[in-house]
Amino acid sequence: xxxxxxxxxxxxxxxxxxxxxxxxxxxxxxxxxxxxxxxxxxxxxxxxxxxxxxxxxxxxxxxxxxxxxxxxxxxxxxxxxxxxxxxxxxxxxxxxxxxxxxxxxxxxxxxxxxxxxxxxxxxxxxxxxxxxxxxxxxxxxxxxxxxxxxxxxxxxxxxxxxxxxxxxxxxxxxxxxxxxxxxxxxxxxxxxxxxxxxxxxxxxxxxxxxxxxxxxxxxxxxxxxxxxxxxxxxxxxxxxxxxxxxxxxxxxxxxxxxxxxxxxxxxxxxxxxxxx
Numbered sequence: 441x442x443x444x445x446x447x448x449x450x451x452x453x454x455x456x457x458x459x460x461x462x463x464x465x466x467x468x469x470x471x472x473x474x475x476x477x478x479x480x481x482x483x484x485x486x487x488x489x490x491x492x493x494x495x496x497x498x499x500x501x502x503x504x505x506x507x508x509x510x511x512x513x514x515x516x517x518x519x520x521x522x523x524x525x526x527x528x529x530x531x532x533x534x535x536x537x538x539x540x541x542x543x544x545x546x547x548x549x550x551x552x553x554x555x556x557x558x559x560x561x562x563x564x565x566x567x568x569x570x571x572x573x574x575x576x577x578x579x580x581x582x583x584x585x586x587x588x589x590x591x592x593x594x595x596x597x598x599x600x601x602x603x604x605x606x607x608x609x610x611x612x613x614x615x616x617x618x619x620x621x622x623x624x625x626x627x628x629x630x631x632x633x634x635x636x637x638x639x640x641x642x643x644x645x646x647x648x649x650x651x652x653x654x655x656x657x658x659x660x661x662x663x664x665x666x667x668x669x670x671x672x673x674x675x676x677x678x679x680x681x682x683x684x685x686x687x688x689x690x691x692x693x694x695x696x697x698x699x700x701x702x703x704x705x706x707x708x709x710x711x712x713x714x715x716x
Contacts, residue, residue: 476579480600490539
């Protein structure tokens with residue numbers, strides 16, 4: 441009996457695989473749309489419902505969700521935001537009534553990456569039906585930049601999001617990573633206040649040549665929000681310096697003028713003697 445049961449299951453395996461393949465082919469994920477955003481920026485997950493349902497006197501009831509979480513719901517003026525997305529997602533009511541059910545994201549985080557699905561709920565009070573609208577895969581990337589700053593001036597680094605926690609630095613000389621700033625400390629390891637947060641930016645005061653290198657802004661999980669390769673350049677000459685250099689050049693030419701006159705006089709004398 442045991443052998444017969446096992447062989448029966450073995451015969452069912454090909455049928456099960458065919459069912460899974462056909463299910464995957466008809467799954468909403470097969471028509472997934474891709475969109476992307478930089479961490480800390482905005483994103484729009486596209487969606488439209490009128491082309492699927494047509495005109496209706498009923499208030500549109502839209503739902504956005506992931507595999508594990510409810511992201512956002514709206515019917516008329518009433519709306520609901522999932523805990524992980526609070527104050528960061530919305531489907532504007534005016535746009536929804538016109539047929540646009542796109543989900544607007546702000547302050548996108550790495551944890552937001554994934555597949556989102558939208559549904560329209562239709563039907564009477566007790567009998568509801570969910571109509572699938574769209575699957576959207578959101579990709580989230582970090583920021584990679586190059587920057588140059590004059591020696592003696594301040595270096596400004598974007599944090600992009602309030603979730604920035606740490607600033608680390610590796611010198612161009614390659615001495616390893618050094619922590620320059622941490623939100624909970626607001627000071628670097630030397631106890632100075634050279635790096636501070638000002639209006640969403642990290643400011644490194646009065647940089648010098650030794651500050652050339654790579655700066656990384658990290659979140660609480662140690663993921664890089666931004667990576668900036670910084671080169672420190674010599675300061676541009678001031679107007680006073682340029683004037684002084686011109687005066688020095690003119691003085692040098694003036695000092696050499698007597699020797700030029702003597703040489704010219706000797707040549708003129710030799711020419712006169714030859715003529716005589």
